[in-house]
Amino acid sequence: MPVASGTLSAEQLWSRLSLRRNDRALLTGGTRSGKSTLGDYLGASFTTQYRSSGARRMILDTKPRFKAQWRMSGRTAKKVYKNWGHGAYVPDSILIDDPADLRAAWATGHRTVIVQAPYGGAIGLQCACLQAFLNDSRYTRPQLVHVDEALDFFHGNGMAKNDVIVKLPRAGAERGTGSLF
Ligand SMILES: Nc1ncnc2c1ncn2[C@@H]1O[C@H](COP(=O)(O)OP(=O)(O)OP(=O)(O)O)[C@@H](O)[C@H]1O
Ligand SMILES: [Mg+2]
Numbered sequence: 001m002p003v004a005s006g007t008l009s010a011e012q013l014w015s016r017l018s019l020r021r022n023d024r025a026l027l028t029g030g031t032r033s034g035k036s037t038l039g040d041y042l043g044a045s046f047t048t049q050y051r052s053s054g055a056r057r058m059i060l061d062t063k064p065r066f067k068a069q070w071r072m073s074g075r076t077a078k079k080v081y082k083n084w085g086h087g088a089y090v091p092d093s094i095l096i097d098d099p100a101d102l103r104a105a106w107a108t109g110h111r112t113v114i115v116q117a118p119y120g121g122a123i124g125l126q127c128a129c130l131q132a133f134l135n136d137s138r139y140t141r142p143q144l145v146h147v148d149e150a151l152d153f154f155h156g157n158g159m160a161k162n163d164v165i166v167k168l169p170r171a172g173a174e175r176g177t178g179s180l181f
Contacts, residue, residue, distance in 0.1 A: 018042065018046070019042050019046050019178060021050060021142035021176065022173040022177070024169045024172075025042070025180045027039055040146075043059065043090075043146050043180065044090070046144045053141060055141070056141065056143045057111060057143070058115065058144070058146070059090065059113070059114045059115070059148065061114055061115065062116075062117045062121070062148065062153075064116045066148070067080075069090065069094070072096060072097075077095050090114065091112075092110060092111055092112060094113055094114070095115075095116060096113050096114070096115055099132035124162070126153075127153075127161070127162035127165065134168070134175065138176055139175055143172075143176055144177070145172070147165070147168075147179065153165040169181070
């Protein structure tokens with residue numbers, strides 16, 4: 001929807017942006033143009049908007065860029081990020097490094113899971129966690145997968161490294177799962 005930016009504050013403009021359930025979205029832009037920041041805002045507003053329906057959010061972070069708040073051990077994830085520059089924590093998020101962690105993450109009340117793989121590595125783990133997230137989806141529960149660096153999931157010739165990354169936008173919506181690349 002076109003908005004007359006001259007009459008609205010930045011806050012008002014941002015509040016007009018949202019993802020509905022089952023949406024598929026692509027953010028493009030130059031380096032450091034704010035793609036991840038906008039993606040984080042959209043993901044957070046998604047979980048808030050659909051909280052009463054039990055919304056779930058998964059961030060596939062191959063850069064890595066997003067700071068999780070908790071670890072599966074129940075401890076804060078602060079130590080993981082001790083050598084990072086500044087950056088905001090994703091509220092109420094938990095770091096997982098095994099697809100089997102998902103069940104416990106939801107059972108302990110977390111609404112956002114982050115799968116982290118430094119410098120584009122461990123794509124296999126990312127895809128295994130994504131597959132488990134999709135396997136456990138159902139149409140009545142709004143879910144969102146945020147793939148922060150989509151390029152890491154594709155070979156130079158455009159082939160996907162794993163089919164699940166293509167299945168996500170193609171078939172995720174049938175099972176209540178939207179995607180943001
Ligand atoms: N709306 C905004 N206003 C001011 N600063 C912003 C805004 N959005 C992002 N930034 C700042 O710009 C920098 C880059 O943002 P971000 O990491 O979201 O960009 P990006 O497009 O994802 O970058 P990359 O191409 O490296 O992935 C960050 O330091 C962030 O805090
Ligand atoms: Mg980014």
